[in-house]
């Protein structure tokens with residue numbers, strides 16, 4: 001991927017929606033679209049994503065010749081880049097990833113990733129890699145605990161980074177992981193991701209929309225799907241959904 005430009009908006013509905021509009025209009029990227037404020041931020045599975053002022057809302061718009069299944073691996077790049085961003089500011093050894101792409105500080109969600117895609121006018125695939133990071137604030141009305149960078153700063157750091165600085169650290173980290181993916185392939189990326197993702201051998205529950213499945217995680221498949229061993233001994237591959245670890249149904 002060539003070096004990405006950055007566009008900083010004071011306000012937009014959603015940086016992912018802005019990326020989609022730009023892709024539909026023929027923009028190829030790579031470009032980071034960063035907003036100080038989103039009025040309709042979206043989360044996974046149709047949920048709303050509230051990003052208060054001071055939090056990072058950013059989307060990388062890019063186009064690729066890869067097939068959709070392979071291109072989806074970019075979520076793992078995003079999770080690793082976000083983990084690096086958090087590592088730069090928060091207390092040591094507190095950042096982990098939860099399958100597939102939530103990034104946690106001391107077990108509470110501090111960042112979420114929403115990758116959307118479509119067909120570019122050129123016929124290639126466009127990707128909108130949307131990343132929300134609770135730099136300054138965390139919502140207090142979430143089903144599961146949420147937290148922020150500001151709540152876990154390293155002792156030698158006085159403030160959470162402003163949006164511009166957070167976006168710059170994120171873009172740099174993303175470029176490093178992207179370079180590894182492009183030159184070495186997905187396996188080393190997946191290995192790095194797995195090393196930061198506890199619970200991949202623990203009891204877990206997957207909420208898949210139409211059904212809830214419980215079992216024991218059994219690592220990840222080569223494409224990053226979660227392998228889940230069910231009570232009857234069968235193996236189920238989970239490629240999307242909400243998964244909660246260390247939990248039985």
Ligand SMILES: O=C(O)CCCC[C@@H]1SC[C@@H]2NC(=O)N[C@@H]21
Nearest residue numbers: 014041042043044112113130132
């Ligand atoms: O549900 C999740 O965990 C994913 C949240 C993704 C939020 C980010 S904020 C920047 C980008 N724009 C959006 O509307 N959503 C993503």
